[in-house]
Amino acid sequence: MKILEIDLRNQTFKEITVNKDLIKSFLGGPGFAIDYLMREKIHEIEPNNENNPLILMTGVLTGTSFPCSGYYSVSSKSPLTNIYGGGLSGGFFGAELRKSLNGIIFKNKSNSPIYLVIEDDHYELKDASELWGLTTDKTTKELKSRLGKQFKVTCIGPSGEKQIKMSSIINDHGRAVGRSGMGAIMGSKKLKAIAVRSTQKINYYDEKKFKETSKTLFHTFKDSPMVDALHQVGSNAINHYESFADVPHKNWSLGKWKGVNQISGNIVAEKMMVKLLSCFMCPFSCSRKIEIKEGPYKINEMKGLLEEWSKEK
Ligand code: SF4
Numbered sequence: 234m235k236i237l238e239i240d241l242r243n244q245t246f247k248e249i250t251v252n253k254d255l256i257k258s259f260l261g262g263p264g265f266a267i268d269y270l271m272r273e274k275i276h277e278i279e280p281n282n283e284n285n286p287l288i289l290m291t292g293v294l295t296g297t298s299f300p301c302s303g304y305y306s307v308s309s310k311s312p313l314t315n316i317y318g319g320g321l322s323g324g325f326f327g328a329e330l331r332k333s334l335n336g337i338i339f340k341n342k343s344n345s346p347i348y349l350v351i352e353d354d355h356y357e358l359k360d361a362s363e364l365w366g367l368t369t370d371k372t373t374k375e376l377k378s379r380l381g382k383q384f385k386v387t388c389i390g391p392s393g394e395k396q397i398k399m400s401s402i403i404n405d406h407g408r409a410v411g412r413s414g415m416g417a418i419m420g421s422k423k424l425k426a427i428a429v430r431s432t433q434k435i436n437y438y439d440e441k442k443f444k445e446t447s448k449t450l451f452h453t454f455k456d457s458p459m460v461d462a463l464h465q466v467g468s469n470a471i472n473h474y475e476s477f478a479d480v481p482h483k484n485w486s487l488g489k490w491k492g493v494n495q496i497s498g499n500i501v502a503e504k505m506m507v508k509l510l511s512c513f514m515c516p517f518s519c520s521r522k523i524e525i526k527e528g529p530y531k532i533n534e535m536k537g538l539l540e541e542w543s544k545e546k
Pocket residue numbers: 301303323324510511512513515516517518519520
C-alpha cells in the first residue's frame with residue numbers, strides 16, 4: 234500500500250509504510266483513515282487545528298475493472314459535528330489517483346493558497362493564489378488548461394476557502410464529497426485543489442480471473458431491474474420515500490410533503506432529461522445531463538458543467 238504523507242507547512246513529501254496487519258484489517262478507504270485519525274488523537278483537538286489531518290483514501294477496488302469502482306473517501310475531524318467526519322465521491326478522480334497512490338494524508342497547514350499536482354510518481358505543491366476565489370468548475374477548467382485535459386481534479390470553491398462548515402469538495406466538475414464539511418478542512422489548510430494524472434497500472438494477484446469476474450458482475454448489474462429504475466428516475470426516488478414518510482422536509486421535522494411529485498426523478502426524466510451519464514466503471518448511470526428550457530429557473534449552467542464531464546468520457 235502506497236500512502237503519501239504531505240506536510241503542508243514545510244512542503245515535504247514522505248511515502249509511509251503501512252504494516253500488513255493494518256492492510257488486512259482495513260483494506261484502505263475510510264477504515265484506514267479512521268484508525269489513523271484515532272492514533273492522531275483527533276478527539277483532543279479542534280477541527281481547524283493544524284494537527285487535524287485531512288485524509289484522501291481509495292479503496293481496494295478503486296480504479297479496477299470492478300463495477301462502480303471510481304470512489305474515493307475523504308476523512309478528518311468534522312467542523313460541523315466536532316466528531317469524525319467523512320464523505321465519498323464517485324466520478325473519475327479516485328480511479329486516476331489509485332493508479333499512483335492508495336491515499337494521501339495532509340498534515341499541518343500552508344501559509345498561502347496552494348494546490349497539489351501528482352503525475353505518476355512526481356509530486357509538486359504549486360502556488361494557488363490566482364485560483365483562490367474561483368468556483369470549483371472554474372478551478373477545474375483552469376487546472377486542466379494549465380496541466381492538460383487528462384488530469385483529474387478535485388477542489389474547493391469559495392465556501393470551502395471561507396471554511397463554511399458544510400462545504401463540499403468537488404471532483405470532475407460536479408461529483409461531491411458532500412458530507413460533514415470536508416471542504417472546510419481543505420480550506421483551513423489553504424489547499425485549493427489536487428490534480429492527478431497517472432500512466433501506471435494497478436497490480437492484480439490474478440488479473441485474468443479478476444477481469445472475468447468483474448465483467449460477469451458488470452453485466453449482471455446492467456441487466457438487473459434496478460438499472461432500469463435508475464435509468465428512468467436516477468437516485469431521486471423522493472416520491473417513493475414519501476409514501477413511507479421518509480422525506481427530509483424542514484430538516485426531517487416532517488416526513489411527508491405533498492410537493493414531492495413536482496421535483497421527483499420522474500419529472501426530471503419527463504421534462505429536463507438530455508442524456509444519462511455515469512461514473513468510472515458504473516453500469517447504473519444514475520447521473521443525468523439536464524436542461525431547464527423555460528420558466529424562472531431556466532438554466533444552462535448545469536448543462537455546461539455536465540457537458541464538460543461528458544466530453545471527458
Ligand atoms: S453513476 Fe450513480 S450509481 Fe454510478 S457510481 Fe456514479 S453516483 Fe454511483
